[in-house]
Amino acid sequence: MRRSLGLxxxxxxxxxxxxxxxISQGAWAEMAIPAITSKAGAGGQTYSLSLQTLLILTSLSFLPAILLMxxxxxxxxxxLSLLRSALGTPASPPNQVLIGLSLFLTFFVMSPVLDKIY
Known part of the structure; x- marks a missing residue:
């Protein structure tokens, strides 16, 4: 009896x-993501989604190198790491805090350059 009830x-x-x-098949027929267009003359050229993804990921991989160079x-x-060693605290503040502080100070120092660019 129980077996037939479970079945x-x-x-x-x-x-x-x-x-x-x-019922949910209408949701699968969604519109595609809009492509990036480049205006080369009268018409625009569109790139496929895979090429867009490749370009975006390539540019994201170069951002840390640009930041360092x-x-x-x-x-x-x-x-900051020399200052941490001079204070005699090899693990406090952690490296994540030092990197955050150095990023903030880098943006602060580079703000006049960014103002001249824009």
């Missing part, structure tokens, strides 16, 4: 799940 619940649950999947971030983090 009935299973079949009912399966039918309910299939009905929900059938073109700003005073490296000097500030070295000075």
């Amino acid at each position: 009935g619940r299973f079949c009912l649950g399966l039918l309910l799940a299939l009905a929900l999947l059938g 073109m700003t005073s971030f490296t000097r500030i983090i070295i000075v």
Whole structure:
């Protein structure tokens, strides 16, 4: 008796799940993500989503290198780590705090340069 009752619940649950999947097919027909366009003359050229993703991820991978090469971030983090060693506290403040402070100080020091750029 119990076995047939469990099988009935299973079949009912399966039918309910299939009905929900059938109802939600309209959600799968959603519009695509708009592509990046470049205006080259009269018409625009669109790039595929995979190429857009490749370009965005490539530019994101170069951001840390640009931060290290073109700003005073490296000097500030070295000075803060030397200051931490001079105070005799090798683990306090943690490295995450030092990196946050050096990022803030880097943006503060580089703000006149960014103002001239824009």
